[in-house]
Amino acid sequence: MTGSGRSIGLIATLVVVLLVAAALSLSVGTASLGVERTLAALTGGGDATARTILFELRLPRVLLALGVGAMLGIAGAAMQGYLRNPLAEPSVLGASNGAALGAVAALYFGLAALHPALLPALAIGGALLALLLLFLLAGRSESALTLILAGIAIGTLGGAAISLALNMSPNPFAAMEIMSWLLGSLEDRSMQHVLLALPCIAVGIMLLVWDGRALDALTLGEDGARSLGVDLKRTRLRLLAGVAIGVGGAVAVSGAIGFVGLVVPHLIRPLTDRSPSSILLPSALAGAALLAIADVAVRVIPTTNELKLGVVTAFLGVPVFLFHLMRERRLW
Template sequence: MTARRHHPLLIPGLLLLVFAAAFGSILLGAVAISPARIVAVLSGGGDAIARAIILDLRLPRMALGLIVGAMLGVSGAALQGYLRNPLAEPSVLGASNAAALGAVCALYFGFAQMHPVVLPVLAILTALIAIGALFLLSGTAESPLTLILAGIAVATLAGAGISLSLNLSPNPFAAMEIMSWLMGSLENRSYAHVWIALPCVAIGATLLLADGRMLDALTLGEEGAQALGVNLSSARLRMMLGVAIGVGGAVAVSGAIGFVGLIVPHLVRPLTDRSPSAVLLPSLLGGAALLTLADIGVRLIPTSNELKLGVVTALLGVPVFLLHLMRERRLW
């Protein structure tokens, strides 16, 4: 990506914002810890209380905020470019809903009690199954509209499964646990969750970032992209696998967190030449910063119980999105 394709300060500014959000995630929380104590802990020293809070609680939470936010941001940008739809986001292919269904099944049947990794692994598997269902439903059609309709069908079916599990929940405590997970949160996450999400997000983000040329070619339409030598079937496979593996792994450890994949590409696009490939990396960085900052917010807002991250991203995101649309006065 060259400097001419976006504002020269966009990438440096986003990197600075990511580092600031990461440090803020370690610094801020219910318990005040001075920067000096943080530096002491990160350098291998520090008192036992500070070490427990920073190393066992805040560091994995910060890492997951960056990882999950980055995946949601880049997947939203890639899908908006591939489907040529400014309202596209990870849930449009049903991957998020399917991953949520897998996690809900783990909670409903008690599999999550066996081991902490069971829930995310099952969520990732159901996301991959959803992608297989997309292939069966969309067939060999290369039109984005066919893929969108198939994704709606998969997402609706997964949503029905989630509603059914809540309706048939054996006790109110199980229903509360399911509802709590569906609202999304990074609270009480460990390094095990980081190592589950990281390889999935790395694979998914790599597949999506590598398709920048294909996304640019698709702005000319399917026939124009094929004339430029783009294999649409192979491109669709890479896109769906990237979304399924990356978003499935992210949702598996964070719960259902919406809106990040929708709003971040719209925020960074005005600072680029608006080509789909130019939006990918800024959306990855912007998503990481946005979700980490939102997670800091849920910790600082004074409430009896910590707010759920998915609720906060929706409440804060909708006004920002509406203001952005009013300022832009354009569809894309």
């Protein structure tokens, strides 16, 4: 099979998996609707209770799982291609912790209660601030190592500030709300959350896909990419802005969800020609399907309280990552 045929086959397979995961997520919950009631509600018929459960509770949750998973998956693939580091993900550049800190600030100071848009706005602002600090620390350097070291410093600072907010929280209820958000969840989300997050995610994905060919050129190193006509400064600006806007919007509605951006590109890479551009779109589709399946898992695992999505992705991600690390360590 040719490279293009293989890529089309992979994307088609992932689309089918994504649709199955979405359908499964729509049908699973504490209230059993059954196939007939679900189909009737989807076609505009059925009873009012089924339509309410489907469109006001489950559909927003499914859309957010797909959008957030796609953003985290493609962000991880783009960062691994740009930094040429298989361990890279949005948190490596401090974007995830910056977005989390912005959201925690909204919760800590009670701003999230004033208007629903303030939490995502501060999350995106936190991610952008983290990347602004990254530019200041990295200076004129275009080295991937410089960006990684600066990102680790910013991420550590953001984590310390989040810990400080927990330590200094004015009451235990505020601390519990922050901790619940940091564990990650899509429970009790509405279409309002969807309308807030999906535009940011769409912009982030478009900015990352824009530089697919530049990421391929960067496999030759900075000098090789520059000789091929790649503007490294503009490429870096688009990539970092895409990560900040997209991840900031995703984190704002889902909380902190780890390992998706790290694991998904490793699952996809062996199925492609391993060029960074060929991994981007499949990673978005696989990330969406993975997070939708993980969100189903938090609902079907029998517990007294619903598990947090970030906990499930961590338990799913670590074994998968270690398996692929052992299997593919000689290929890097």
